[in-house]
Amino acid sequence: MNRENSGYTIIYASVMVIIVALGLAFTHQVLIEKQTANVNIDKMQQILRSLNIDASADEARSQYDALVKNAYLINSDGTKIEGTEGTTPNDPAFSTELGSDDTAGLPVYEAEVEGTAIYILPMRGAGLWGPIWGYLAVEGDGSTVYGSEFGHASETPGLGAEIVTPTFRKQFIGKELFKEGNFVSVAVVKPGRSAANRDYVDGISGGTITSQGVDKMLLNSVGEYKSFLMNLQAAQ
Amino acid sequence: MALSSKTKAVLLGPLNKNNPIIVQVLGICSALAVTSKLEPSLVMAISVTIVVAFANVIISLLRKTIPNRIRIIVQLVVAAALVTIVSEVLKAFAYDVNKQLSVFVGLIVTNCILMGRLEAFALGNGPWPSFLDGIGNGLGYGWILVVVGFFRELLGSGTLMGYQVIPQSFYEAGYENNGLMMLAPMAILLVAVIIWVHRANNKELQEETN
Numbered sequence: 001m002n003r004e005n006s007g008y009t010i011i012y013a014s015v016m017v018i019i020v021a022l023g024l025a026f027t028h029q030v031l032i033e034k035q036t037a038n039v040n041i042d043k044m045q046q047i048l049r050s051l052n053i054d055a056s057a058d059e060a061r062s063q064y065d066a067l068v069k070n071a072y073l074i075n076s077d078g079t080k081i082e083g084t085e086g087t088t089p090n091d092p093a094f095s096t097e098l099g100s101d102d103t104a105g106l107p108v109y110e111a112e113v114e115g116t117a118i119y120i121l122p123m124r125g126a127g128l129w130g131p132i133w134g135y136l137a138v139e140g141d142g143s144t145v146y147g148s149e150f151g152h153a154s155e156t157p158g159l160g161a162e163i164v165t166p167t168f169r170k171q172f173i174g175k176e177l178f179k180e181g182n183f184v185s186v187a188v189v190k191p192g193r194s195a196a197n198r199d200y201v202d203g204i205s206g207g208t209i210t211s212q213g214v215d216k217m218l219l220n221s222v223g224e225y226k227s228f229l230m231n232l233q234a235a236q
Numbered sequence: 237m238a239l240s241s242k243t244k245a246v247l248l249g250p251l252n253k254n255n256p257i258i259v260q261v262l263g264i265c266s267a268l269a270v271t272s273k274l275e276p277s278l279v280m281a282i283s284v285t286i287v288v289a290f291a292n293v294i295i296s297l298l299r300k301t302i303p304n305r306i307r308i309i310v311q312l313v314v315a316a317a318l319v320t321i322v323s324e325v326l327k328a329f330a331y332d333v334n335k336q337l338s339v340f341v342g343l344i345v346t347n348c349i350l351m352g353r354l355e356a357f358a359l360g361n362g363p364w365p366s367f368l369d370g371i372g373n374g375l376g377y378g379w380i381l382v383v384v385g386f387f388r389e390l391l392g393s394g395t396l397m398g399y400q401v402i403p404q405s406f407y408e409a410g411y412e413n414n415g416l417m418m419l420a421p422m423a424i425l426l427v428a429v430i431i432w433v434h435r436a437n438n439k440e441l442q443e444e445t446n
Contacts, residue, residue: 009303016310020317027321031328038331057332154339157272158392158418 040089050120050135050149051111052173068120069112073105078227081105098124098133098221106224111137118146119232121225125217128209130154132163136172136222142232143178145186150214160210171201178233183226188215247368250376253438257380258431262348266340267381268423274397276336277385278378279326283341285374287318288350292370294318295358302359311354312345319344349373384426392417 002008041057044064048055055063064087071093073084081104084092093107109120116139123134130153137146148169155161162168175186176199187195188211191202203211222229256262263284270280294314295302302310323341326334334341344350353373358366389395391414394402402411416422435441 003301003303004305005303009306012301012303013306013309016313020313024317024320027324031324034328035324035331038327042331042335156419158415 036089040094043089043094046149046151047109047111047120047135049169050137050147051113051118052147052170067111067113068109070110072108072110073103074108074225074228075105076227078225078229078231080108098122106228108225108228113146116140119228121222123217123221125213125221127152127155127163127213128160128207129156132210132213132217134214134217136218138177138229138232140232141236142229143176145172145175145177148172152210155210156207158206159204160207162204162207163210163214168201168204175199175201177222177229183223183229185215185219185222188212188218243365243368246365247372250369250372251379252376253441255376255380255434256349256352256373257377257427258434259441260352262352263377264424264427266343266347267377267384267427268420270337270340271381271385271423272388272392272418273336274382274385274389276333277381279330279333280337280340281374281378281381283322283326284344284347284349284377285371287315287322287344288353288374289367289370291315291318291350292353292358292366293363295354296361296363296366299359307359308351308355311351315350315354316345349377380427380430383430384423387426388417388423392422 038057041060044060045055045057047068048060048063051067053063053067068087070085071087071091073081073092073096075081084105086093087109089095092104093109096103096105096107098107107122111118111120118137118139119142120135120137123136125132132150132152132155134148134150136148138144139146150163150169152161152163155163172186177183177185179197179199184198187198187200188203189195189200190208190211191205194200203214250256253259257264257267266280266284271277291311291314295311298310298314319342322344323334326337326341353369357369361369386396389397390401394400394407394413414422
C-alpha cells in the first residue's frame with residue numbers, strides 16, 4: 001500500500017476525524033450530567049457567599065435549599081413575572097444567564113436569613129482581561145447591602161483577582177445603594193480616596209481597571225433592578 | 237520487572253539530564269502560568285503526563301500507517317482529542333481545580349513537549365518505549381512544576397494545598413507573604429534557580445567558555 005498516495009491520505013484523514021469525533025461526542029455525553037451538576041453547585045456556592053456563608057461543594061445544595069426560599073424573574077417595571085417562580089436549577093431564575101439576548105426578565109433570588117428577607121441580585125460586567133460577575137444581597141429595605149460575591153474569568157492573580165477575597169467583599173456590608181431616594185450604587189474608589197454623596201469602598205491597589213469594572217458593574221447591573229428596589233422601599 | 241539500560245534511559249533521562257523544562261527549556265509558558273498554587277501544579281503535571289504518554293502510544297501504534305504529508309495534523313488531532321477528554325473529565329470530577337487551571341488544560345495541545353515527543357520519539361519507536369518516554373517526560377515536566385508550585389504557594393500565600401502552614405504567630409511578628417511570588421516573573425526566576433543548581437551539579441551540561 002502506498003502511504004503517499006493522495007486517495008489514501010484523504011481516506012486516512014476522514015476516518016481518523018470521524019473516529020475522534022465519535023469518541024469525543026461519547027465522552028461528552030457520558031460526563032455532561034456530572035458537569036452540569038458541578039456548574040450548578042458552583043453557582044449555589046456563589047449565591048451562598050453573597051449571604052456571607054462559605055459552603056463546601058458537598059453542603060452547598062442543602063444550605064441553598066434551606067436558605068433560598070424563592071426565585072423568579074422580574075420585568076423592567078420591577079414586578080414579578082407570573083409563572084417564573086422556582087429555585088431549582090431547571091427553573092427560569094436559576095437558568096437565566098445575564099447578558100444573553102433572549103431572556104424573559106431579570107432573575108431575583110429571595111432568601112430568608114434569621115427571619116428577615118434578603119434579595120439576591122446577579123450582576124455581570126467587564127474586568128481588565130475578561131468578564132466579571134457577582135451577586136449582591138440586599139436587605140428588605142431595598143437599599144442596605146447585606147453581602148456580596150464577585151467572580152472573574154481571568155483577572156491578574158494577586159491584583160485584579162483579589163476582588164474575590166473576603167477582605168474586599170466584606171467591605172460592602174451595610175453600605176446603602178440609595179441616597180435621598182436616588183439610586184447611586186456603591187462606589188469603588190482608590191484606597192484613601194472618597195466619593196461625594198455615595199457610600200464607597202476601597203478598590204484593589206494595582207487592580208485599578210478591575211476595581212473600576214466592579215464599580216461600573218454595580219452601577220449598571222444593579223441599576224437595572226432600580227424599579228424592583230424602589231418597589232421594596234415603597235412596600236416598607 | 238527488570239528494565240534494560242536503554243528503557244531505563246528513556247524513562248529516567250527526562251527526569252534529570254534530558255529534562256524538558258530545565259535542559260530543553262520547553263513547556264515554559266504553562267509552567268509559569270499554573271504554578272502559583274501547589275494543587276493546580278500537581279493536576280497539570282498529572283494531566284500532561286497522561287496526555288503525553290497516551291498520545292505517544294497511539295502515534296507509535298499508528299506510525300506505520302500515517303501518511304507522511306499529514307503526520308503533524310494526525311499528531312495534533314490525537315493530542316487535541318486526548319486533551320479534550322482530560323478537560324472533560326476534570327470538569328466532571330475536579331471542577332474547582334479545572335477552574336483554576338482555566339485555559340491551560342486546553343493549551344496542553346500547544347505544549348512543545350507533547351509535539352516534540354510525538355515527532356521525535358513516537359514516530360520512530362514501538363508502543364512500550366513510547367509509553368515510557370511519555371511517562372518520563374511528563375514526570376520530568378511535572379516535578380519542576382511541583383517544586384515551583386511548592387515554593388510559590390509557601391512563600392506567596394503561606395499555605396500548601398490550601399492549608400495554612402505558616403503559623404499565625406509569624407504574621408503577628410511581622411512576617412508578610414511575598415506578593416511577587418504570585419506573579420509569573422517569580423516563577424521564571426525560580427525555574428532559573430533550578431536550572432542554575434542543576435547545571436552546577438552536571439558539569440557536562442555547561443557550554444564551553446572561550
